[in-house]
Amino acid sequence: SNNQRTVDERLYSICELLEKNITYYNWVGFYFSHATKEELHLGPYVGAPTDHTVIPFGKGICGQVALSHSNFVVPDVKAQDNYIACSITVKAEIVVPIFKNGKNIGQIDIDSNTPDPFSQLDESFLEFVCEQVANILS
Numbered sequence: 001s002n003n004q005r006t007v008d009e010r011l012y013s014i015c016e017l018l019e020k021n022i023t024y025y026n027w028v029g030f031y032f033s034h035a036t037k038e039e040l041h042l043g044p045y046v047g048a049p050t051d052h053t054v055i056p057f058g059k060g061i062c063g064q065v066a067l068s069h070s071n072f073v074v075p076d077v078k079a080q081d082n083y084i085a086c087s088i089t090v091k092a093e094i095v096v097p098i099f100k101n102g103k104n105i106g107q108i109d110i111d112s113n114t115p116d117p118f119s120q121l122d123e124s125f126l127e128f129v130c131e132q133v134a135n136i137l138s
């Protein structure tokens with residue numbers, strides 16, 4: 001729909017803003033849960049293209065957040081056994097769920113080329129971003 005195009009443009013702008021202004025945010029994107037299947041689907045993103053446009057619930061950091069409904073901060077991706085590598089330059093990752101009317105509908109996913117860069121401030125800030133995102137989604 002016309003409105004969906006506007007939403008995707010706004011989500012892309014959020015990715016751009018975050019990637020441009022926060023030096024250790026090197027890949028910024030959204031994944032959204034499929035309406036019926038237990039899968040995440042890649043939405044707007046900024047950074048290197050990824051082969052992982054569909055991620056089953058439970059698989060990788062993103063898939064685990066789809067089930068846990070909790071933030072997942074990974075200071076060292078090499079220390080994770082259930083991790084999906086998108087780029088060899090990535091050292092750390094943070095995934096924060098997006099709730100709409102109390103339901104986990106997707107997430108923001110951020111990769112960093114810096115080891116252990118994420119603090120509680122990133123979590124609080126990204127929770128705020130995700131609340132704003134939920135408000136623009138229909």
Ligand code: SME
Nearest residue numbers: 050060061062083084086
């Ligand atoms: N690393 C993620 C996959 C998505 S890429 O980071 C873009 C994971 O383990 O779920």
